[in-house]
Amino acid sequence: MQWTGLNDLREKYLSFFESKNHTRMASASLVPQGDKSLLLINSGMAPLKKFFLGQATPPNKRVTTCQKCIRTPDIESVGKTARHGTYFEMLGNFSFGDYFKTEAIEWAWEFLTKTLGIPAEKLWITIFESDDEAEQIWENHIGIPHDRIIRLGKKDNFWEHGSGPCGPCSEIHFDRGEAYGPFESFEQASDCDRVIEIWNLVFSQFDSDGEGHYAEMKNKNIDTGMGLERLACVMQGVDNIFEVDTVQNIMKHISSIAGIEYKKDAKKDVSLRVITDHIRSTTFMVGDGILPSNEGRGYVLRRLLRRAARHGRLLGVKRPFLTEVCDTVINENANAYPELAEKRDYIKKIIGVEEEAFAKTIDKGTELLNQFTEKLAAEGGKVLSGDDAFKLSDTYGFPIDLTEEICEEKGYTVDRDRFTELAKEQRARAKADHAAKAGSSWADNSIKVDAPATIFTGYTDFEAEDAEIQAIYKDGSEVETAVEGDNVVIVLDVTPFYAESGGQVGDTGMILNGANIASVDDTIKSEGHFLHIATIEQGSLSKGDKVIAQIEKERRMAVMRNHTTAHLLQHALRQVLGDHVHQAGQLVNDKACRFDFNHFSAMTDEEIAKVEEIVNAEIMAAFPVTMEEMPIEEARKLGAMALFGEKYGNTVRVVTAHNSIEFCGGTHISNTSQIGLFKIVSESSVAAGVRRIEAVTGLNVIGLLNDFKNTIIKSAKALKLANITELSEKCAAVAAESKEKDKKIESLTQQIANSKTAALFDNAKEIGGIKIVSARMDGTAPDALRKLGDSVKDKEEAIIALFAGTLGEKGTFYCVCTKEAVAKGANAGKIVREIAAITGGKGGGKPDGAMAGAGDIAKIDAAFAKFEDVVADAVK
Template sequence: MKWQGVNELREKYLSFFESKGHTRLPSFSLVPQGDKSLLLINSGMAPLKKYFLGQAVPPNTRVTTCQKCIRTPDIERVGQTARHGTYFEMLGNFSFGDYFKIEAITWAWEFFTKVLEMPADKLYVSVFENDDEAYDMWTKQIGVAEDHMVRLGREDNFWEHGSGPCGPCSEIYFDRGPEKGCGKPDCHVGCDCDRYVEVWNLVFSQFDSDGNGHYTEMEHKNIDTGMGLERLACVMQGVDNLFEVDTVQNIMKHVCRIAGVTYNADEKTDVALRVITDHIRSTTFMIGDGVMPSNAGRGYVLRRLLRRAARYGRLIGIKKPFLYEVVETVIHENASAYPELEEKKAYIRKIVEEEEKTFAKTVDKGFDMLSGILTQLKAEGKDTVSGEDAFKLSDTYGFPIDLTEEIAAEQGVSVDRERFAALVEEQRNRAREDYHNKAGSSWAEGGLQMDAPATVFTGYSHTAEEDAKVVAIFRDGESVDTAAEGEPAVVVLDKTPFYAESGGQIGDSGSVTTPDSTFTVETTSKTENGHYLHLGAMTEGALHVGDTVSAKIDADKRSRTMRNHTAAHLLQAALRSVLGDHVHQAGQLVTDSRCRFDFSHFAAMTHEEIKQAEALVNEKILEAIPVVTQELPIAEARKLGAMALFGEKYGDVVRVVTVGDYSVEFCGGTHVDNTAKLGLFRILSESSVASGVRRIEAVTGTGVLELLDSYEQTMASAAKAMKLSNTTGLAEHCAALVADNKEKDRQIESLNQKISDAQMAAIFDNAKAVNGVKVVSAMLNGTTPQVLRKMGDTIKDMKEPVVAVLASVNGEKGNLVCACSAAARDKGAHAGKIVQRVAAVTGGKGGGKPDSAMAGIGKTYMVDEALLALDGIAAEFLKED
């Protein structure tokens, strides 16, 4: 067999199964669509569950894919061995009630031995111990020698996950030769050594499990196969692990060039190179599918991977941000299969670079923390960094344990590695439990089930009314024949002008009527199978399955929504023009009242940038540009430069919305046919949503007029409050009022100072000497906390040694201020500790710095007792001369 590259193997596999009547589907997004049981897609089967469960109709009963996958349960082990990785691609061929065992087995053998020309004597096959049918097919029909066959138990060769479809499986292994083995005479398939590599798993889904050990033979059996692309490449290229296959090795070589190191020269360096190489592959694809760094969910997985890669970069001497450069190679190596990465390259680079810069600041804080820990240990005469401190450095500040050990060793200090490992394991177990609790069953069912054909949407052309037929009614999740007056229900029609909520655009509302009944539609959504769900209530009469109805949308609401949706397209183009090509939509909500647009950017927009973007949109409105919507093959749409949404799944034919040569986007929403119909566009606000994501809220058309009306009403109310007959000169009057208030504030501050000075003289009349320090206390009822603080500031700046505690009660609340001059602090005085002790007498709490501190008074009637205790408390701190 000859050497073949990853990209060549992927294409050969998909083409082979296309020749067997399979429909090739592009890889689904790593972000699960409509599946809350998974954080990230982790297998080739995961995005196809809806087809296996009958929740959606597949494009063909035979499908083949190469699916992007990410698995992170053992992220800490990535890099430590050459086997573990987080990102991989899974080749698969699937049958939804079409072919079964013999076809799956025959084609697998044909692909290996004929297409890839693998030597048959190097291939071994395992079957489930009770699956005589599969065993006979392999031996009698395919001709595999019995000494190349192995029967394994349920743990190895029976695929089952909770309840739902399950069945035996058959695995194909490649013998890498005795030199890769353990040397034991009984070395065979299933041995833990590296000789026999499992390459392809054929799952025969023929039973339906209730999850309690009961299995029912399914009428329509399925095939689900999975083969790791990188693992196949290892076999075809004769290398030991995924880091040595061509595309992955090229990424690693780029890292080596930046670091000035080589692979296989030093084990510690090799670990770092493997971590960086694996993690930058994962993060590039995750960002390409719309995942943003954050502190929760899949965003946290992304951030953790990026930071882990960056910190290992530091271990091999890379002190500057560098991962964003390696993104270029990741994209180049995968561009033939995933051209969308090339389109989003600038965006992905920018996200990675910004995250690296942020992390660099965090790591610097970690260095400061470690320095503090080492200094304290030396002061205490200790020589071991605790496992807790090492774990905090790793978990909070991104410090690898190796870096902590290296820096500590330079100062003759060790690290409690055993305790550190225990804490890491505890965290890993918590993560696994959380993962499994969230995952539930991979086959969990949900949604409304019906046999009716998908709803025909006529709302692009029929924007007001459509005659239709009721094909289903649901109440409380159950299918019913009738919805009576006053009852909430879900109505499904054979065709509808109602737009179903999707792509950030809200669903239409309106009514479904017969001559004798009215069903008021509050909103519209749709199922995976394309059934439009009209959600609302019967407000008059009754509606029955089979009724012919008139479906009428709220035309005014639709028009306002369309204006805001078209404005979102113009806004994205304007933002890219003003801020740069890294801007991409990160989410949107288009309603009849406003347009909310989230986009990738890394700093708050300036006032000038906001106004510039707003002006660009209004400029396009005034140009009255035709808005053209058309359905095109996806390849043709991409040639036009149409922008796609991150993580969105597109079919072979897509809807493209074009606004002259200014904006071209994939979009299934509804739009005006000319920009002039937007009337006007106004940005209401610009704010932060998450790290690297900004949000703009804006209005168009009548929304702008309503905004101007609200401004006018606000100005009129302000003028009335200032006793002006109209709004003329309102700004000048406001400025004068602010200036007047500032002058009054200055006068109040001056009076407070005079009060403070007047009271200060009286305070020291009662001063007592404690170990050479003046200790004074005073009760100043009615004095504000601000005045107390000012008096304290005066005291702490005195040259002589002074400790003072001042109290004030205002109503039911009271405050204590303690101030200590520098000379008093030299003798041991500490304002924070003293005020804490004094406040405790009243049941209050507080504290602060050595020179000045405040506390709250608990029981106000005990203030006198607390102040009397000051002399004794101060004496405990003050050293005798």
Template structure:
């Protein structure tokens, strides 16, 4: 075998199957397109389901891909072994009703033995127990000796997931040699040891399972194969695991240089950390590139979890500062040949990861301190015996309040042989999800409609609304309360499916059209329109005003054109806004979501910090200049590839058809877009940004108005200025700024005087404390309690009392409402004698259900059980004696 690099292997595979008549498709994004059953793409077959199920027509009956994949079920094992990883690439060749077993097996053998020149005597094949057809093909046509074919049962060599297409599979194994074996005489393919590595699985999809164990032969059979690229590289490079493959090892070496620790030259624990960081940075770079941002749920949580686990293992390697964003460059460079789009997203990827590292730095210390306190409170004997359990409520609080990932909690406590009450944690998570679902229940009534529309066999609705605002349509179906009905009458609400429609269905962030349908003696308002998940139906939500609407009726459909134009103004403005943001902030800006209706533009975009006032003004000016230029908008249809070749921008994760609409505004903006737009930018009138804020980690949000919305905004702002001037008793609004500055100066001076008086009062009260001092060893101790004194005054009082008295320890408490605070201040000689204010206050606060900390000479703590403060203060001298002992 010739040593072959991972990138070269990928190209060899794809080129080989192109020679066999396959169409090479690029890797699909890790975010599933139009498939809500997966958080992230986890196999080469996953994006192909739509072709296997007949939901879409493939570009060719033969397809080959190298698909990016993420799998996280075993995330806690990643790093602990050399076999587990979360990111990998899956090579595959697929046949949709074209070739079958003969070609699949023949070509697989040809590629690995002739193109890769893997020795035949090191290859083994497994087949399904009863698949005699596969056995004959392998032995009689391919020429594999029968003794090198192993028959395995359904668990190993039959692919199926519930009801639907399924079939036997055949796996190809590489014999790594006796040194990797278990020594058992029965050792062979399928053994749990590391000797026989399965690297290519050929799935022969030839049956349909009805879900009750009955299998029917398919008329058009399919082929689905999957070969792990990293596993293949291990074989071709003669290395033991994926972390030693060339491209992956280059990433690890970058991490090693930062940490100053080489792989296999440190401790086993350091090797674990190097593997964790290497795997997780590969995953996160590709997830961010495909539009995933760190969040606390869904795929965003997977990303956050991986990044934070990697950051923690960086700390275990001794890396104190943010470093993952630096390693991004090596990940990108190692993968550019296959994924050139990474170059254009380099800056964006690095910034998202750097921001998340910084965010984690702020939470990890606090979370670690809390976790340490929780562990300290646990029964030491139970920990020693390995029977200690961290309550699920505590783990959930760490996650929900402080953003501390539960897998990190689990990993950290496992190092102390402490278990987690996972059931209780899961219960609390389920309750949180239930609350989130309840909050979303008012999002519309499309869900119950989908169950009905999935059973319909009707022609798809033809949308004619790009060029027309009226049309005559036939009623194909009426749905009321989730049931198909023949007619609906006055006062009823229902959903209509028409043969054609001018009503734009809500999609792409643009709201649906409104309007009316009418006929002889009947009329109804159209309040919304949505697309069905399958079938291509437009679902018109109506409220019948007069008469009866029945299936088969011919209706006159008319949109509310004023409403449509208001929405169109905002939609075209959103395109101008994105182009202006990229011009001012940089090319890392991409749309991350939008909502355009008749009132406003809400635009989410990738960026890492709040925009300055100057930047907002620049963006506004650019957009308004384009509006005043009255640039015509050009809408054209073309193939998706042609649009991308032109440089048209597309939305992360959006599903586009083979033919797409491209909206161009001169040479300023060009985007894939199925929405409605104005004829020229002058129709927008004006553009004004109302707010700029954070929408999520690495995502900013702008809300803006156009046209009459700007006029309305100016009117409201003018009235507010007049009202403010009236409140300040001004006759002329031109004096408003001067008056506001004058009022603020007066308030500042009043605050200074109050603070000065508070300090004098604190000093007077402090002087009276010395009469209460008691001697404890080499130090004098003062304790006192107050009611209604704020925490700042309490600290000032303690520091004033300590001034010039090196041997003094001052312990003060206050209660304000239901909140208690304790302050400790230590003089210099008291600290030299062994006292530490931060440690002392921690022990005092514990007695009143609180926590705190601070410097050796000054510390503060908050307490929950205020009724125990007196008891805690009384115990202070004894605590000081213990600390001095």
């Protein structure tokens, strides 16, 4: 058994099964494609479920993969132990109705003992308690001694998940030797981690009804899984995944940054393991197009990033550092996952922005949490209230899991039930109108069509003259005939209608059979079938009818112009802003092109103008637009851009428009000149690190220009100008005049306020040697109140002044305390907070000056009535 690096192990495994006529498939994205049951890919077989369930045809009945996986149920344990992790790679070989137990067992044994040279005497076998067939193969065919084959029950050696395919397992275990403890029995050796499982062979041979009945399947399958990192532990003779070569190199980089050494301080080792694991996970997640957010897989990413950043601080690293470590993760994995190197700048940018944003959050949140725990300690409490935890989360963006983790370190728990209750109430308020929005009755694609997949001809044709109706659905149920007025879904054997996909809207048009007419309002796709959402406008249509399927040509042409424009736009954005720009979403319809992209600041006017210039130059150059299917590797060599997180087959469709080369299944024009014109209407923020451009093309640009012209003409008329060319000068003059008037009004208001203030001191009361004055000034803005208060703040006497101003429906309090008043115990922040509370308002500030909002302006006078009492309490 020779020491073998992790990267070499991966290649040896995949090459071995290629030699056994398996097709090597690239790892799927961590983002599940077409599988809503998973948040993230968590096993080697997860992306292949569609093949096991017969929903798709695999490239070969024999397949081998090394699949990226993320599992987070034990995230709190990561770092505390040396065996927990969130990111791992799963090696697997799969048979879809081809070979079965004999070959699976034989090849597993050959790979471990012959290819890797693991001594046979170090391996133990477990089987399902009633799987005599597996035992016979291991004992009689492979030659494993009977006493090294262990029978285990359903809990350990039978794989099933509800109803559907399931079956017994056979696991291969490795004995790590006496250094890990004695071998009194197999169970005892497993408990002390002397014997560890390295490979699980699942024999899917039954179809379970979920109620305890198991029918033998005609086509049996093989699904195996072996953790690459765990196998590397065996081959490298190390204790855990953090000591495997590629992972250890990442940890060494972190240790270098922090100036510490692994295994010298148990507490610091926890942080080293957390950062090492989490930066591996986050690098791969961002590489697959996941962005930090507050829900779903985006929240998983954000949580991992923040946890890593916090543990960096615990190690004394006060600056952002995760992007540096990200480089090492990419370098260690670039051979197997070249896309990481291709997206290096983008991945580092996303991680860097999130880490910097969290640095601001953690300082504020930690300070407040420390105040809460200090108060708990003083009161002898042990549970942080859910209200305090929610305040940290809602007001300061401090994640609840981090609050719990810090509290646990200090010996406290959190009232999670109360926190959850408050969080639910907040979500209910935020989504109050969501439930009222009625979505499309077909949006869930719940219709299951029992017919061959639809043939799409819409890349080249706008009409199918001899299509046949394969099925009609009304109210979710299949019907033979639909009549005038019925809202239906029609399935054809052949269609030119494009189904909504990739951000391109579905086609509209007509389905005709003589005088029988259905208008198609939308087209969507479900498991290979194109669903035409339609209304019978005239006559009737029946299953089996031969019809003409006719899309709305002008609308489709407008959609295609906008789709090709989206490609040109992405290329232009990358030229102007940088290679980190990638599509983060799009919507192309007949009205506009909406394009979301990764960028971290608002575009300048100059950048927007430059992008417009580049796209229009491409349009005017009349470049041909070509669409071609080709092997995916050939497409990659051409430099074709793929969508983040998208799963592609071995053959892809590539759309080329001059220098723009992209994977795309949508419809496009044949020449850039057909776009006509391009104009950006707006550029805005969608989410952290994601910007959105709205643009129009063709005749829609003319419409936009006409709207601009009409606005200019109306504005000129409003200003009584005879010549619109004078509009800009006139607007500047009006603005300057208005600004001058505002200054005069502000000056007069300030003079009036000052005169009122001077009069206040003539009859000022004294409390504890401090003069107190107050005044209400309706129609006064907060800035004017601040100036008024600041004029009092500079006086040498001991003075507390409270001013209130109203502007429309809003009210503001401003309290100031002179230096002498502060010396006598006055605090403007506390006073204004207590006064504002009487009106239902909030606020606060420094001891010498503080502002607060008034809740109910009708209660301002009542608040003033309490001013003297509040001051008296404050300066006792």
